[in-house]
Amino acid sequence: xEFEFSEKGKAEIERLIEIYPSKEAVIIPxxxxxxxxxxxxxxxVCMTISELxxxxxxxxxxxxxxxxxxxxxxxxxxxxxxxxNISCSIMGSEHIINYLEQLLRIKVGETTKDQLFTLxxxxxxxxxxxxxxxxxxxxxxxxxxxxxxEQIINELREKG
Amino acid sequence: MNxxxxxxxxxxxLKNIDKPNSYNIETYMSSGGYxxxxxxxxxxxxxxxxxxxxxxxxxxxxxxxxxxGVKWSFMPKKSDKPKYLICNADEGEPGTxxxxxxxxxxxxxxxxxxxxSAFAIGARYSFIYIRGEFMLGGKRCETAIQEAKEKGFLGxxxxxxxxxxxxxxxYGAGAYICGxxxxxxxxxxGKRGYPRIRPPFPAAYGVFGNPTTVNNVETLAxxxxxxxxxxxxxxxxxxxxxxxxxxxxxxxxxxxxxVYEVPMGIPLRKVIFDLCGGMLSxxxxxxxxPGGSSTPMLTMDDLDVHMDFDSLAKAGSMLGSxxxxxxxxxxxxxxxxxxxxxxxxxxxxxxxxxxxxxxxxLKRIMDRIENGEGREEDLDLLLDICKDIEGHxxxxxxxxxxxxxRSSIEKFRDEYLxxxxxxxCMI
Numbered sequence: 001x002e003f004e005f006s007e008k009g010k011a012e013i014e015r016l017i018e019i020y021p022s023k024e025a026v027i028i029p030x031x032x033x034x035x036x037x038x039x040x041x042x043x044x045v046c047m048t049i050s051e052l053x054x055x056x057x058x059x060x061x062x063x064x065x066x067x068x069x070x071x072x073x074x075x076x077x078x079x080x081x082x083x084x085n086i087s088c089s090i091m092g093s094e095h096i097i098n099y100l101e102q103l104l105r106i107k108v109g110e111t112t113k114d115q116l117f118t119l120x121x122x123x124x125x126x127x128x129x130x131x132x133x134x135x136x137x138x139x140x141x142x143x144x145x146x147x148x149x150e151q152i153i154n155e156l157r158e159k160g
Numbered sequence: 161m162n163x164x165x166x167x168x169x170x171x172x173x174l175k176n177i178d179k180p181n182s183y184n185i186e187t188y189m190s191s192g193g194y195x196x197x198x199x200x201x202x203x204x205x206x207x208x209x210x211x212x213x214x215x216x217x218x219x220x221x222x223x224x225x226x227x228x229g230v231k232w233s234f235m236p237k238k239s240d241k242p243k244y245l246i247c248n249a250d251e252g253e254p255g256t257x258x259x260x261x262x263x264x265x266x267x268x269x270x271x272x273x274x275x276x277s278a279f280a281i282g283a284r285y286s287f288i289y290i291r292g293e294f295m296l297g298g299k300r301c302e303t304a305i306q307e308a309k310e311k312g313f314l315g316x317x318x319x320x321x322x323x324x325x326x327x328x329x330x331y332g333a334g335a336y337i338c339g340x341x342x343x344x345x346x347x348x349x350g351k352r353g354y355p356r357i358r359p360p361f362p363a364a365y366g367v368f369g370n371p372t373t374v375n376n377v378e379t380l381a382x383x384x385x386x387x388x389x390x391x392x393x394x395x396x397x398x399x400x401x402x403x404x405x406x407x408x409x410x411x412x413x414x415x416x417x418x419v420y421e422v423p424m425g426i427p428l429r430k431v432i433f434d435l436c437g438g439m440l441s442x443x444x445x446x447x448x449x450p451g452g453s454s455t456p457m458l459t460m461d462d463l464d465v466h467m468d469f470d471s472l473a474k475a476g477s478m479l480g481s482x483x484x485x486x487x488x489x490x491x492x493x494x495x496x497x498x499x500x501x502x503x504x505x506x507x508x509x510x511x512x513x514x515x516x517x518x519x520x521x522l523k524r525i526m527d528r529i530e531n532g533e534g535r536e537e538d539l540d541l542l543l544d545i546c547k548d549i550e551g552h553x554x555x556x557x558x559x560x561x562x563x564x565x566r567s568s569i570e571k572f573r574d575e576y577l578x579x580x581x582x583x584x585c586m587i
């Protein structure tokens with residue numbers, strides 16, 4: 001599927017090209033913008049960035065594939081990232097992950113049929129004092145327990 | 161030994177965070193913020209500031225504890241290329257969440273520290289390299305930079321000193337390795353986050369090939385206070401060569417987990433049982449990882465250790481990032497170490513064979529012990545592989561995977577043996 005940046009996205013990339021001493025340094029900010037606008041980093045996103053920055057698409061792809069925040073697969077509207085590192089595990093993240101699998105009827109790594117939720121586990125989110133923790137898109141949800149999760153999921157389902 | 165009195169101090173780094181809109185410039189200035197920059201730029205030369213910071217014994221708060229003033233003095237005095245300061249806000253060491261508090265709740269303290277530090281090393285530009293997940297902290301920093309600019313603390317000819325400086329926020333994208341300074345610089349340049357071979361060191365050839373200093377958020381936030389209140393005040397906090405306030409991130413089953421500001425050298429017992437209110441009811445303390453996931457585990461026997469760089473080193477561990485992870489007796493040590501080994505394996509960038517292959521091997525052994533398929537000789541095998549990995553890689557990531565394994569086999573061997581012999585968890 002074709003991808004074009006929005007006017008705002010394009011203007012932001014042009015602003016960044018002026019700031020950084022090299023065009024290469026704009027790759028990661030541009031990938032963030034691309035993922036925000038397209039929902040995930042498709043080959044077409046890489047191609048469009050390649051044209052804008054005049055850098056080979058293979059190089060853009062090479063950078064995108066190194067960083068876990070860039071998804072090379074389509075994601076649901078809400079991307080749930082549950083921390084599985086040590087402090088969250090001590091405070092019960094395994095249970096949280098199981099509960100989410102049950103509630104969403106998907107396994108870790110999968111997306112619901114309605115394309116609303118993708119469930120993933122991630123490494124430390126830097127919020128260990130309020131464990132267990134997950135991120136949904138760019139927002140933190142802390143001190144998780146079953147009722148809280150149910151409420152969050154219900155609210156997001158209603159919002160659609 | 162520290163007296164009880166020395167364990168208390170007035171808040172320094174966290175003094176503003178409970179105020180409403182603590183992240184606004186008005187709040188920061190109403191508590192004396194941006195006075196240090198005036199003093200620094202008008203009363204001192206860059207060399208004098210480096211000297212003050214050297215004398216204060218400020219040591220890097222990112223984990224290594226290297227003297228900050230000494231690091232600054234590595235920067236060339238004269239340079240044809242622009243010099244850079246980078247604030248390392250890629251907080252990712254499991255168990256550490258202190259920088260996030262400063263970024264979200266007091267970004268101006270960081271920015272004032274960055275301007276003074278940049279003046280000291282002669283940096284024309286700064287970047288705050290912040291982990292991509294810290295969107296709120298990043299946005300707060302961007303707003304704070306704008307506010308500081310409007311007040312004339314950033315931009316051209318700051319406070320008519322002739323010093324020009326700009327700060328930019330750059331978001332990472334989810335890679336623990338980018339907290340390592342040379343990997344961070346590659347990432348900032350738009351590359352895969354592969355650590356670089358040193359030499360050349362960043363002060364000679366850093367980001368975009370220019371002289372660069374990389375400092376942690378908490379380190380930089382100390383700088384305005386040292387300038388404002390002086391070296392003697394700073395030296396009055398904490399034991400010799402380990403001076404100043406320290407942010408500890410405490411996580412695990414304690415009553416009040418969170419970020420605490422303490423004077424360096426506070427006893428660990430006091431942190432867990434006084435500040436954090438002790439263990440949650442029904443939980444019994446078993447192990448403590450005192451300085452972030454890569455530091456050797458301590459046990460109940462070590463509770464009287466003092467939380468500073470040198471005391472923890474003497475006790476066989478490290479202060480690291482000050483991320484205190486508390487483990488209770490209902491959590492299996494083998495599982496804890498398996499989780500950490502998985503983490504380091506996942507975050508290996510794959511450049512060096514001992515890290516890429518060695519951590520994979522360690523992970524497979526940890527997995528089989530956890531799954532009840534381990535063999536008794538696996539413990540010696542784990543230790544052997546650790547020895548072969550250690551010191552044989554470009555960056556310290558692989559070395560960081562070793563302390564949890566080594567210290568747990570030494571201190572909790574019985575839990576490993578139970579897993580191996582009984583093919584199940586002791587707990």
